[in-house]
Amino acid sequence: QQPVQSPQAVILREGEDAVINCSSSKALYSVHWYRQKHGEAPVFLMILLKGGEQKGHEKISASFNEKKQQSSLYLTASQLSYSGTYFCGTDLIPNNNNDMRFGAGTRLTVKP
């Protein structure tokens, strides 16, 4: 029931862009994106609830496709502070509630 994330790892130079994907074989009620820096707790980035939704804050944005089975996180003009592991958390339709499963994570490294 957990989502599948890809890629597993990305290495970027500062200023480059990255896309992280999160997909499920079944329709999702919601997708939550978190970033975790080494040795720290996950920190919330955003939630997507509606099919076709796109959300963003500054240079980090995300989309949720119409079928609600796939979400992508877009990091543009990456900064050193973007380094960390990105997890998507998903709540599966139809019945499970408050059961958010995380993907395996995508380790993003931004180099100067």
Add this chain to the structure above:
Amino acid sequence: EPEVTQTPSHQVTQMGQEVILRCVPISNHLYFYWYRQILGQKVEFLVSFYNNEISEKSEIFDDQFSVERPDGSNFTLKIRSTKLEDSAMYFCASSEGGTRMNTEAFFGQGTRLTVV
């Protein structure tokens, strides 16, 4: 800024012993969660708690685990008889709304449990 507080930050215990991990969620939050993360691996859902009862639990959350909100502020995770494979970082999280609402979950800094 309000935060989720977890104690202790690190606990070492002998195999077979009981441990209680403590969490103080953000005061106006209604939904509480426990997750664990084995070193270098993904964050795994254990259990969610709402309205003084378990809302959902995962396959990991077997009879050795229990949760409680004993006094209206603390939220505890008990492992009755620890095994070596229980060694992990345990995160508590809380949120105003459930996972189907447009509210974020705030994570505590975690308790590192080491079973020897």
